[in-house]
Amino acid sequence: xxxxxxxxxxxxxxxxxxxxxxxxxxxxxxxxxxxxxxxxxxxxxxxxxxxxxxxxxxxxxxxxxxxxxxxxxxxxxxxxxxxxxxxxxxxxxxxxxxxxxxxxxxxxxxxxxxxxxxxxxxxxxxxxxxxxxxxxxxxxxxxxxxxxxxxxxxxxxxxxxxxxxxxxxxxxxxxxxxxxxxxxxxxxxxxxxxxxxxxxxxxxxxxxxxxxxxxxxxxxxxxxxxxxxxxxxxxxxxxxxxxxxxxxxxxxxxxxxxxxxxxxxxxxxxxxxxxxxxxxxxxxxxxxxxxxxxxxxxxxxxxxxxxxxxxxxxxxxxxxxxxxxxxxxxxxxxxxxxx
Amino acid sequence: xxxxxxxxxxxxxxxxxxxxxxxxxxxxxxxxxxxxxxxxxxxxxxxxxxxxxxxxxxxxxxxxxxxxxxxxxxxxxxxxxxxxxxxxxxxxxxxxxxxxxxxxxxxxxxxxxxxxxxxxxxxxxxxxxxxxxxxxxxxxxxxxxxxxxxxxxxxxxxxxxxxxxxxxxxxxxxxxxxxxxxxxxxxxxxxxxxxxxxxxxxxxxxxxxxxxxxxxxxxxxxxxxxxxxxxxxxxxxxxxxxxxxxxxxxxxxxxxxxxxxxxxxxxxxxxxxxxxxxxxxxxxxxxxxxxxxxxxxxxxxxxxxxxxxxxxxxxxxxxxxxxxxxxxxxxxxxxxxxx
Numbered sequence: 001x002x003x004x005x006x007x008x009x010x011x012x013x014x015x016x017x018x019x020x021x022x023x024x025x026x027x028x029x030x031x032x033x034x035x036x037x038x039x040x041x042x043x044x045x046x047x048x049x050x051x052x053x054x055x056x057x058x059x060x061x062x063x064x065x066x067x068x069x070x071x072x073x074x075x076x077x078x079x080x081x082x083x084x085x086x087x088x089x090x091x092x093x094x095x096x097x098x099x100x101x102x103x104x105x106x107x108x109x110x111x112x113x114x115x116x117x118x119x120x121x122x123x124x125x126x127x128x129x130x131x132x133x134x135x136x137x138x139x140x141x142x143x144x145x146x147x148x149x150x151x152x153x154x155x156x157x158x159x160x161x162x163x164x165x166x167x168x169x170x171x172x173x174x175x176x177x178x179x180x181x182x183x184x185x186x187x188x189x190x191x192x193x194x195x196x197x198x199x200x201x202x203x204x205x206x207x208x209x210x211x212x213x214x215x216x217x218x219x220x221x222x223x224x225x226x227x228x229x230x231x232x233x234x235x236x237x238x239x240x241x242x243x244x245x246x247x248x249x250x251x252x253x254x255x256x257x258x259x260x261x262x263x264x265x266x267x268x269x270x271x272x273x274x275x276x277x278x279x280x281x282x283x284x285x286x287x288x289x290x291x292x293x294x295x296x297x298x299x300x301x302x303x304x305x306x307x308x309x310x311x312x313x314x315x316x317x318x319x320x321x322x323x324x325x326x327x328x329x330x331x332x333x334x335x336x337x338x339x
Numbered sequence: 340x341x342x343x344x345x346x347x348x349x350x351x352x353x354x355x356x357x358x359x360x361x362x363x364x365x366x367x368x369x370x371x372x373x374x375x376x377x378x379x380x381x382x383x384x385x386x387x388x389x390x391x392x393x394x395x396x397x398x399x400x401x402x403x404x405x406x407x408x409x410x411x412x413x414x415x416x417x418x419x420x421x422x423x424x425x426x427x428x429x430x431x432x433x434x435x436x437x438x439x440x441x442x443x444x445x446x447x448x449x450x451x452x453x454x455x456x457x458x459x460x461x462x463x464x465x466x467x468x469x470x471x472x473x474x475x476x477x478x479x480x481x482x483x484x485x486x487x488x489x490x491x492x493x494x495x496x497x498x499x500x501x502x503x504x505x506x507x508x509x510x511x512x513x514x515x516x517x518x519x520x521x522x523x524x525x526x527x528x529x530x531x532x533x534x535x536x537x538x539x540x541x542x543x544x545x546x547x548x549x550x551x552x553x554x555x556x557x558x559x560x561x562x563x564x565x566x567x568x569x570x571x572x573x574x575x576x577x578x579x580x581x582x583x584x585x586x587x588x589x590x591x592x593x594x595x596x597x598x599x600x601x602x603x604x605x606x607x608x609x610x611x612x613x614x615x616x617x618x619x620x621x622x623x624x625x626x627x628x629x630x631x632x633x634x635x636x637x638x639x640x641x642x643x644x645x646x647x648x649x650x651x652x653x654x655x656x657x658x659x660x661x662x663x664x665x666x667x668x669x670x671x672x673x674x675x676x677x678x
């Protein structure tokens with residue numbers, strides 16, 4: 001393979017800058033100069049160059065060198081040969097108050113996502129990896145989505161999708177995501193649980209390269225202990241979905257009692273856990289694998305991964321943010337784009 | 340101290356045998372011959388000697404040597420100087436089908452508990468450590484309690500109590516315990532959350548010997564993200580309870596987002612977590628500290644600890660059960676009885 005061919009084979013990944021007031025800009029700067037990473041993939045930061053320059057000065061990091069505007073991007077996107085910043089010019093750098101929740105930065109974070117989705121759908125990038133956004137800022141800007149997963153599902157017209165978090169230690173996908181605790185039982189159905197089992201099996205097959213083994217968690221303590229607790233969600237909803245998935249040839253078992261589902265022996269015997277609600281999956285995942293897990297949206301026509309942490313407003317623009325999760329997200333995006 | 344005084348200073352701990360069809364009998368046999376343990380505490384197994392003998396033969400373990408019947412116990416309980424079996428003669432050994440859920444063994448497991456509670460209230464034992472029972476067997480026997488915690492609360496007339504699981508890695512106490520997922524929000528109140536914070540602070544002060552630092556979890560994903568998810572349980576119920584506890588001088592913070600509450604940095608900075616529901620606490624506890632955690636019922640007039648695992652029917656009477664959690668439970672019971 002010639003150098004030129006190798007550069008073309010390298011996947012081009014849109015990396016959204018996240019909320020300008022959070023740690024996203026710092027993470028993107030670290031990414032652009034991570035030569036171990038950029039030998040393997042080509043990150044294109046979708047954000048504001050002015051903000052990145054201000055953060056670089058504040059954190060003592062090098063400023064970005066290759067910056068293109070949207071018109072140049074239209075003309076040259078396929079010919080870019082190096083990591084770059086696509087300067088979307090949404091927000092003035094001086095208008096950003098680091099560490100503050102603000103409708104203007106929430107709006108900006110949304111614009112970066114919209115542009116990245118459009119680029120992925122147009123094929124000018126191979127995948128999207130997203131930096132952290134702030135849900136309250138998004139809400140303050142009047143954006144009617146609770147998070148990335150829902151934005152990507154809506155804007156790509158995905159008929160079905162779900163959120164999965166994956167790490168070396170543990171992988172969890174979620175039947176319900178960003179809804180209140182008490183709204184979960186009403187959102188569970190055999191069809192939805194089966195959908196998430198199918199999406200998870202397909203994604204893990206692409207990641208692992210072989211038929212994965214899945215575990216499905218119950219909803220109630222002790223998985224309802226055969227009807228003693230709860231409203232029989234295990235028998236009515238979860239077990240039928242597991243049975244239907246098995247009939248399709250998926251290697252899956254459950255519903256398991258949630259508190260013992262994540263024991264070491266099960267983690268070693270399973271490639272992924274299908275969880276009924278946000279914290280059922282994210283509590284063990286973050287306890288066991290914080291900072292190395294990657295968030296993937298399954299079921300989309302494009303590949304989308306994300307960091308597994310928030311905007312960390314308390315250390316925004318301080319130079320203390322670790323890019324490990326974003327690096328993993330970019331690498332997994334490239335892998336999934338290839339598979 | 341003379342040998343005789345030392346023997347008297349050793350705490351006498353009632354150890355209930357648990358469900359005869361589970362791993363409880365094997366664990367009790369291992370306990371009786373654990374000389375490292377019996378140098379420090381004196382376990383008295385409340386169970387059936389016939390079952391223990393049959394299990395000993397089946398597992399290739401030594402049979403119990405010192406066996407007293409209830410009449411001898413009444414006369415001599417305070418003068419026992421060695422680990423022993425109190426033979427309550429509830430069930431015929433030959434009637435037990437190992438690994439099966441059965442009303443008769445459920446009933447027996449309940450009788451052992453009743454006798455142990457009576458002994459603790461009478462002061463003939465210093466504390467109770469309970470072996471694993473099977474909730475379905477208990478239910479089949481018509482016992483109207485979902486678990487140990489509720490039996491102990493009712494039979495000791497405790498005005499308030501809660502379940503806490505403690506290990507070297509992590510300690511969690513539970514505001515709600517063995518109820519269905521959807522019943523949790525209706526059981527939360529400022530008074531109940533405050534009660535569990537107080538009970539946890541008091542117990543951890545006794546265990547640690549100093550003022551403990553507590554973390555209280557939210558109920559909803561991201562602790563409701565300031566009202567975006569859920570019905571404001573964090574603002575209406577949890578935050579006021581935390582504030583009230585702080586006014587009493589308790590070192591407590593929260594509500595924290597449940598998925599990040601259990602990160603290593605928080606585990607290192609806190610002595611215990613107050614959790615809103617069973618799996619919120621038991622998922623991270625079992626993922627991080629299975630087989631070494633001990634279950635403690637707080638708020639009782641007597642000391643009660645327990646294993647953190649179930650009856651493990653699949654390996655009952657096989658000789659493969661590890662007694663580590665029961666050993667820890669007995670040691671903690673002795674420590675709490677001294678404090």
